[in-house]
Amino acid sequence: KNEVEQSPQNLTAQEGEFITINCSYSVGISALHWLQQHPGGGIVSLFMLSSGKKKHGRLIATINIQEKHSSLHITASHPRDSAVYICAVKEGYGNKLVFGAGTILRVKS
Amino acid sequence: GAGVSQSPSNKVTEKGKDVELRCDPISGHTALYWYRQSLGQGLEFLIYFQGNSAPDKSGLPSDRFSAERTGGSVSTLTIQRTQQEDSAVYLCASSRVPSSPLHFGNGTRLTVT
Numbered sequence: 001k002n003e004v005e006q007s008p009q010n011l012t013a014q015e016g017e018f019i020t021i022n023c024s025y026s027v028g029i030s031a032l033h034w035l036q037q038h039p040g041g042g043i044v045s046l047f048m049l050s051s052g053k054k055k056h057g058r059l060i061a062t063i064n065i066q067e068k069h070s071s072l073h074i075t076a077s078h079p080r081d082s083a084v085y086i087c088a089v090k091e092g093y094g095n096k097l098v099f100g101a102g103t104i105l106r107v108k109s
Numbered sequence: 110g111a112g113v114s115q116s117p118s119n120k121v122t123e124k125g126k127d128v129e130l131r132c133d134p135i136s137g138h139t140a141l142y143w144y145r146q147s148l149g150q151g152l153e154f155l156i157y158f159q160g161n162s163a164p165d166k167s168g169l170p171s172d173r174f175s176a177e178r179t180g181g182s183v184s185t186l187t188i189q190r191t192q193q194e195d196s197a198v199y200l201c202a203s204s205r206v207p208s209s210p211l212h213f214g215n216g217t218r219l220t221v222t
Contacts, residue, residue: 033211043200043213086152095165095207096154097142 003027006087006100013107019074021103023087026068033097034061034072035086043086046072077107111135113214115201121220122191130186130217134203141178142211143186147197155199158184159207191221 004025013019023032034046047054047061049070054061058077063070074081087100114133122128134141143155154168158178169175173192178184188195198216 031208035211035213042215043202045210045212048210088152095142095157095159096168097144097152098154099152101151 002101003091003098004087004089004100006085006103008103009101010104011106013077013105015078015107015109017077017107019077019081019105019107021072021085021087021105023070023072023100024068025070025087025089025098027089027098028092029068029089030092031090032063032070033088033090034070035088037084037086037102039083046085074105079107079109082106113201113203113212115199115214115217117217118215119218119220121222124193124221125190127187127189128191128219130188130199130219132184132186132201132203132214134182134184134201135205135212136182138203138205138212139181140204140207141184142202143176143184144200144202145197146200146216147194150197152200155186188219191219193221195219196221 007022031048031050033048036044036046049061049063058075060073084102084104086102088097090097116131139160141158144152146152156176157165173189176186198218200216201214202211204211
């Protein structure tokens, strides 16, 4: 079993829809990252959180430490949101990030 | 402003040759990470540098892989005697301090023929 599980693996949405991507992890963590990777490879850090909720524009990230679960929400989705969304956790007191396999999102106009 | 810069962007090498990949982190960032992403695979941690501390090499897949960070800035990842399974995109990331968000470079796509 992977330490970080994401769901769904693939998601196709219509423009304007509300999107949720889930991340569950099995280890104690000090922080959780949500990353966005566009075709061509560039990776952008969207959020880093260790508790509660963060919002940036149309993106919202939440984390429940007790349940070892995080969600990334996209409101009013747009075709430019099409990308791979990756959840990564920083284990305990360690330095490395453990990555989920990613969620491939396609938003159709 | 300048982001994380990696060079070369693409590298094709013959099996058995050595390669060096370079990462210029954002100025002032004390933490530097190397990751790799193999075709169809997720991201994999390789090595972490923080200031003057000894690096965390726990992710390096074999002793053919090594990395150094000179003067707390530029880092070089070296792969000796490359194998076909080393083909991947090698990504570098830096952060101001370990607890701050990561900034990724665009990666070096390594192809071993």
